[in-house]
Amino acid sequence: MHKKSSIYANISGVFAIVFMGFPVYWMVTTSFKNRQDVLSTEPTILPRSFTIENYQNAFSREGFYASLRNSLIVVLITVAISLFIATFASVAIARTKFTGKRSFISSLLIVQMLPLSALIIPLFLLLTRLQLTNTIGGLALTYVAFILPFTIWTLRGFLANIPIDIEEAALVDGCTRVQAYRHVLLPLMAPGLVATAIFAFIQAWNEFLLAYIIMQSQENLTLPVWLAGFTTRTGTDWGPLMAASTVTAIPVVIFFSLIQKRIATGVTAGAVKG
Amino acid sequence: MRITRKKIIAIISSMTLISSLFLGASMASASPKDSGTVTVWIQGDAKSWPAALDRANKMFNSKYPNVKVDIQYQTWGDSLKKLDAALVAGNTPDVFEFGNTQVLKYSAAGALKDLSSSKSQFAYSTNWLKGLEEAGSYNGKLFAVPYYAGSRAVMYRTDLFTSLKIKVPRTYEQFTAAADKLMAANSSNSKFSAVYMPGKYWYAAIGFVYDSKGAIAVEEAGKWKGSLDSAASVEGLTRWKNIVDKYSKADKSGDEGGQWEVFAGGNVAMSYSNGWETCCIAPQKGAFFPMPSIRAGEYMPAFLGGSNLGVPAKAKNPEWGIYWIKSFTSGQAMREIVKVGNLPNNTSMLTLVKGGNAQVAKGATSTWFVPAAQKWVNVENANVLQTMLSDIATGKKTVAQAAKDASAEITKLLN
Amino acid sequence: MTSATKLRIEPKSNFWPYLLIAPALTVILLILGFPVFRLITLSFQQFGLAEIVSGIPTWIGFENYLALLKDPEFWIVLRRTFIFTFAMVAASIVIGAWLAHLMARMNSILRWLLNTTLILVWAIPALVGISIWKWMFSFEFSIITSTINRLGFDFAQRNWFTNTFSGFSIIGGVVVWGAVPFITISIYAALTQVPKELLEAAAIDGANSRQIFRSVILPILLPIYVILISLSIIWDFQVFTQIWVLLDNRPASEYYTMAIYAFEKSFGLSEYGMGAAIALLMIISLLGVTWFYIKKMVQIGDSNA
Numbered sequence: 001m002h003k004k005s006s007i008y009a010n011i012s013g014v015f016a017i018v019f020m021g022f023p024v025y026w027m028v029t030t031s032f033k034n035r036q037d038v039l040s041t042e043p044t045i046l047p048r049s050f051t052i053e054n055y056q057n058a059f060s061r062e063g064f065y066a067s068l069r070n071s072l073i074v075v076l077i078t079v080a081i082s083l084f085i086a087t088f089a090s091v092a093i094a095r096t097k098f099t100g101k102r103s104f105i106s107s108l109l110i111v112q113m114l115p116l117s118a119l120i121i122p123l124f125l126l127l128t129r130l131q132l133t134n135t136i137g138g139l140a141l142t143y144v145a146f147i148l149p150f151t152i153w154t155l156r157g158f159l160a161n162i163p164i165d166i167e168e169a170a171l172v173d174g175c176t177r178v179q180a181y182r183h184v185l186l187p188l189m190a191p192g193l194v195a196t197a198i199f200a201f202i203q204a205w206n207e208f209l210l211a212y213i214i215m216q217s218q219e220n221l222t223l224p225v226w227l228a229g230f231t232t233r234t235g236t237d238w239g240p241l242m243a244a245s246t247v248t249a250i251p252v253v254i255f256f257s258l259i260q261k262r263i264a265t266g267v268t269a270g271a272v273k274g
Numbered sequence: 275m276r277i278t279r280k281k282i283i284a285i286i287s288s289m290t291l292i293s294s295l296f297l298g299a300s301m302a303s304a305s306p307k308d309s310g311t312v313t314v315w316i317q318g319d320a321k322s323w324p325a326a327l328d329r330a331n332k333m334f335n336s337k338y339p340n341v342k343v344d345i346q347y348q349t350w351g352d353s354l355k356k357l358d359a360a361l362v363a364g365n366t367p368d369v370f371e372f373g374n375t376q377v378l379k380y381s382a383a384g385a386l387k388d389l390s391s392s393k394s395q396f397a398y399s400t401n402w403l404k405g406l407e408e409a410g411s412y413n414g415k416l417f418a419v420p421y422y423a424g425s426r427a428v429m430y431r432t433d434l435f436t437s438l439k440i441k442v443p444r445t446y447e448q449f450t451a452a453a454d455k456l457m458a459a460n461s462s463n464s465k466f467s468a469v470y471m472p473g474k475y476w477y478a479a480i481g482f483v484y485d486s487k488g489a490i491a492v493e494e495a496g497k498w499k500g501s502l503d504s505a506a507s508v509e510g511l512t513r514w515k516n517i518v519d520k521y522s523k524a525d526k527s528g529d530e531g532g533q534w535e536v537f538a539g540g541n542v543a544m545s546y547s548n549g550w551e552t553c554c555i556a557p558q559k560g561a562f563f564p565m566p567s568i569r570a571g572e573y574m575p576a577f578l579g580g581s582n583l584g585v586p587a588k589a590k591n592p593e594w595g596i597y598w599i600k601s602f603t604s605g606q607a608m609r610e611i612v613k614v615g616n617l618p619n620n621t622s623m624l625t626l627v628k629g630g631n632a633q634v635a636k637g638a639t640s641t642w643f644v645p646a647a648q649k650w651v652n653v654e655n656a657n658v659l660q661t662m663l664s665d666i667a668t669g670k671k672t673v674a675q676a677a678k679d680a681s682a683e684i685t686k687l688l689n
Numbered sequence: 690m691t692s693a694t695k696l697r698i699e700p701k702s703n704f705w706p707y708l709l710i711a712p713a714l715t716v717i718l719l720i721l722g723f724p725v726f727r728l729i730t731l732s733f734q735q736f737g738l739a740e741i742v743s744g745i746p747t748w749i750g751f752e753n754y755l756a757l758l759k760d761p762e763f764w765i766v767l768r769r770t771f772i773f774t775f776a777m778v779a780a781s782i783v784i785g786a787w788l789a790h791l792m793a794r795m796n797s798i799l800r801w802l803l804n805t806t807l808i809l810v811w812a813i814p815a816l817v818g819i820s821i822w823k824w825m826f827s828f829e830f831s832i833i834t835s836t837i838n839r840l841g842f843d844f845a846q847r848n849w850f851t852n853t854f855s856g857f858s859i860i861g862g863v864v865v866w867g868a869v870p871f872i873t874i875s876i877y878a879a880l881t882q883v884p885k886e887l888l889e890a891a892a893i894d895g896a897n898s899r900q901i902f903r904s905v906i907l908p909i910l911l912p913i914y915v916i917l918i919s920l921s922i923i924w925d926f927q928v929f930t931q932i933w934v935l936l937d938n939r940p941a942s943e944y945y946t947m948a949i950y951a952f953e954k955s956f957g958l959s960e961y962g963m964g965a966a967i968a969l970l971m972i973i974s975l976l977g978v979t980w981f982y983i984k985k986m987v988q989i990g991d992s993n994a
Binding site for chain 3: 361535652660
C-alpha cells in the first residue's frame with residue numbers, strides 16, 4: 001500500500017535515520033579510528049584519522065574464524081528447526097480446535113516471562129545430565145526452546161490474518177489439503193516466516209550468557225563470547241572491539257537482504273499460484 | 275480429515291531431527307589414570323603471557339605426556355556464575371582462577387580441595403606474597419595457590435614534573451605540595467586533574483583509611499564489626515575527600531575503570547594506577563612512585579590485587595589440576611608472567627620487576643587486604659564502599675555520616 | 690475469517706492438532722520443563738554455596754516469600770519496574786508504529802535507507818550496542834556531552850547517571866532504540882499485507898483515509914499490535930543487560946529492577962532460593978497486572994480456529 005511519498009514522512013524519515021543510525025555510525029567510524037582518536041576527550045562527529053589496524057588486530061586474534069563458523073552453524077540450525085516446528089504448531093493453534101489449547105497458549109506466553117538468569121543453573125544441570133553441554137546441538141536445542149514460544153505466537157498471528165476462504169477456494173479447486181497448505185497458505189505466510197526467521201536469527205546470533213555457560217572448549221565459542229574476550233582486567237580494547245562488531249553485524253545484514261527479496265517474490269508467487 | 279503421507283513424513287522427520295540432536299551429543303569418555311584431559315578455567319588475561327602457559331604445559335606434559343591440557347578462557351564478569359552452575363551439575367574444571375577477593379567464600383563453603391598437604395611442592399611457597407596467601411587460605415588451610423599479583427602506585431607525567439621542577443614526592447606533604455603546584459600551573463584548563471581520583475575508587479580511598487590506622491572491619495570475639503566510622507578511619511576518609519575536592523576533576527560518581535585512557539588524554543598529572551597502565555598511555559610518558567604515607571619514610575598501604583588458582587573439590591582429576599598449578603606457578607613460568615608487567619606471587623622475585631613497575635613493587639611491601647570474613651563478597655556485591663565513597667565525594671553525606679551508615683551495613687552483611 | 694470459520698472445525702477428539710504441536714511441546718518441555726520445576730522447588734529452599742557443595746538443600750517452606758513481602762525494598766523495586774516497563778512499552782510501540790506508517794509513505798530511497806538502518810541496529814550484538822551507548826554518554830569520552838558543549842551550552846563533563854531520572858532516560862533510550870527495529874519492521878510487514886483490492890474497493894466506495902484506516906487497515910494490524918505490545922511488556926519487564934552494563938556492572942540500589950534484584954540475590958549473594966522466589970514473584974506480579982490482557986490474548990488465540 002504505497003502511496004505517494006509525503007514531505008512530512010520524508011523529513012521525519014531523515015530524522016529517524018539520523019537518530020537510530022548514530023550509534024551504528026559511531027561503531028563503524030570508531031572501528032577505523034586510531035587509538036588516540038578513539039580515546040579523545042574532545043570527540044568529534046567526523047573522524048580525524050583513518051586506519052585498518054583495528055581490523056587487522058581483530059582478525060589476528062585467536063578464535064575468530066572458529067567462532068564465526070560456530071555461530072553460523074548454531075544460528076542456521078536454530079532458525080531452521082524452530083521455524084519448521086513452529087509452523088506446525090501455529091497451524092494447529094490458528095486452524096484447529098483441541099482440548100488443552102488454552103493451556104498450551106497460556107504456557108507459551110508464561111514461558112516467555114521467565115527471566116533467563118534464574119534458569120541458568122538448573123538448565124546447566126539438565127544439559128549436563130543429557131550430556132549436551134559443550135555441543136553445538138545442545139546450544140542450538142536450548143535456543144530453539146527459548147525461541148519457539150515467540151515464533152509460534154507470531155506465526156499464529158500471521159496465519160490468523162489469512163482469510164480461511166482462500167484455502168477453502170483452493171480446496172474447492174481440487175487441491176488436497178497439503179497442496180492447499182503448500183501452495184496457498186505457505187506463500188501467504190511468507191512475511192510471517194521471514195519476520196520470525198530474522199528474529200530467531202538475531203536472537204541466536206547475539207545471545208551471550210547461555211553460549212558462555214554451555215560452551216566450554218575454546219574451539220566451541222560463539223562470536224558474542226569471543227567478543228567478550230576483548231574486555232579483560234586491564235579494560236576494553238575499543239577500536240578492535242568495534243571492528244569485530246562491525247564484522248559480526250555483516251552476516252545479519254546479508255541474511256536479511258537475501259530473505260527480504262524472498263518476501264516479495266514469495267507473496268507474488270503465492271498470489272499467482274493461488 | 276485425511277492425513278497424507280507427506281504430513282506424516284514431515285512430522286516424523288521433525289521428530290527424528292530432534293532425537294538425532296541427542297544421539298549426536300558427545301559422550302564424555304571415562305579416562306584411565308595416565309591419559310585424558312586436564313581442564314583449566316583461567317581468565318583471558320593469560321593470553322597476554324603465552325610464554326608462561328607454554329612453559330607450564332611443557333612441564334606438565336613431561337610428567338603426564340598423555341594428558342591433554344585444555345585451557346578454557348573465562349571472562350571476569352561471568353566466571354563465577356559458570357562455576358556455580360558447574361558445581362551444581364558436578365561438572366567442574368580441574369583448575370579455576372579466582373580473583374583474590376572472591377576465593378574466600380568458596381574455600382569456606384568447602385567448594386575447593388584442601389591443598390595444605392601439597393603446599394611445600396609449590397615453588398616459592400615459603401615466601402608467597404602474604405596478601406595472596408591469606409586470600410587463598412581459610413582456617414589455616416590452603417585452598418587456592420597464589421598466581422600473580424597487581425598493586426598500585428602513583429603514575430605521574432614525567433614531562434609535567436620536569437617542566438615545573440617538581441621532585442618525586444617522598445612524604446605526604448611533598449605529594450600535596452606537588453599537586454598544589456600542578457593545579458596552579460594548569461588553572462586555565464577546566465578538565466585538569468593534578469590527582470585523578472574517581473569517586474568510587476575504593477582501592478585508593480581505603481588505602482587512606484589503612485594509612486591512618488583505620489580499617490574496614492575488625493573481628494571481635496568471632497563477630498565482625500564495621501569500623502569505617504572509627505576516628506582513625508574517618509580521618510583517612512577526610513584526607514581522601516580533600517584530594518578529591520582539591521585536585522581531581524574525575525567523575526565523582528564514577529569508578530576507576532579505564533583511568534589510563536583518561537591519563538592518555540593529557541589532562542591528568544597523577545593517577546593511582548596499576549603497574550601495567552604505562553602500557554596504554556601513549557602519547558603521554560608516565561613513571562611511578564610509591565604513594566607516600568603520612569608517616570615519614572613509609573608508604574601508604576596499597577591494595578594487593580591478584581589471582582589465586584584453586585582445584586574444585588569435585589574436580590575429576592585433582593592430581594593433574596594440582597600438578598598443572600604447580601607447573602604454572604613454577605619459577606620459569608612466573609618469570610614470564612612478571613615480564614609482561616605483573617607482580618610475582620612471591621617476595622623473592624619482586625627484584626625481577628623492571629622499569630616503572632619496580633616502584634610499584636617497592637610500594638607493594640606495604641599492603642592492605644579486605645577483611646578475611648567469609649561473607650566479605652556480599653559487601654562487595656552490595657557496593658557498600660562505592661556508595662559510601664561517592665556519597666562523600668559528591669557531598670551528598672558528610673564523611674562521618676556516610677562512614678557510620680556504611681559501617682552499620684558492613685556489620686549487618688558480614689555476620 | 691469469521692463466517693467461514695465454522696466450516697473448518699474438526700472433531701475435538703482428533704489427534705491431528707496434537708501431532709502438530711507435539712514437536713514444539715517436546716522441545717519446550719524437555720529443555721524448560723525441568724528448569725522451571727527446579728526454580729519452583731528452589732524458591733522453597735535455602736540454597737546457597739554450602740548447599741551447592743553438599744548437594745543437600747534445606748527446605749524452608751514459604752520463608753523466602755515472606756521475607757520478601759516484608760522487605761520494603763521489594764515493593765519499591767516492584768513499583769519501579771512497573772513504571773519503567775510501562776514507559777518503555779509505550780515509547781517503543783508509539784515510535785515503532787509511527788515509523789512504520791511513515792515508511793509506507795516515504796520516498797523509496799529513504800525507505801530503503803531507514804530499513805537498512807533498522808536492520809543494522811538490530812544486527813549489532815546487544816552487548817556491543819549497549820557499550821556504544823555507554824560510551825556515548827560516558828564521563829570523559831562522551832560525544833553527546835561534547836556536542837552539547839560545542840553548541841554553546843556548558844555541561845562540562847557530566848555523569849548522566851548521578852540523577853536517576855536522566856539515568857533511566859538513557860537506559861530507556863537504549864531499550865527503545867533496540868526494540869524499535871523489530872516493531873517497525875513487523876508493523877510495516879503487516880501494512881504491506883493489506884490487500885490492494887480492499888483499499889481500492891474502499892476508495893471507490895468513497896471512504897476517506899481515516900475511514901479506510903479504521904475499517905480496512907486497523908483490523909489487519911490489530912493482531913500485530915496485540916502481539917507486539919504483549920511481547921514488549923514481557924521483554925521490558927525483564928530488562929537486565931542495559932542497566933547492568935550502563936552502570937558498570939554494579940548498579941546502585943536506586944537502579945534495581947526486578948531482574949537485577951533477582952540476579953543480585955542469586956549470583957551476587959549466592960542466595961539462590963531467594964533469587965528463585967523473586968523470579969517467581971516477578972512472573973506472578975506480571976501475570977497479575979496483565980491478567981485481563983493475557984486472558985484476552987488467549988481468547989484471541991483460541992478463537993480463530
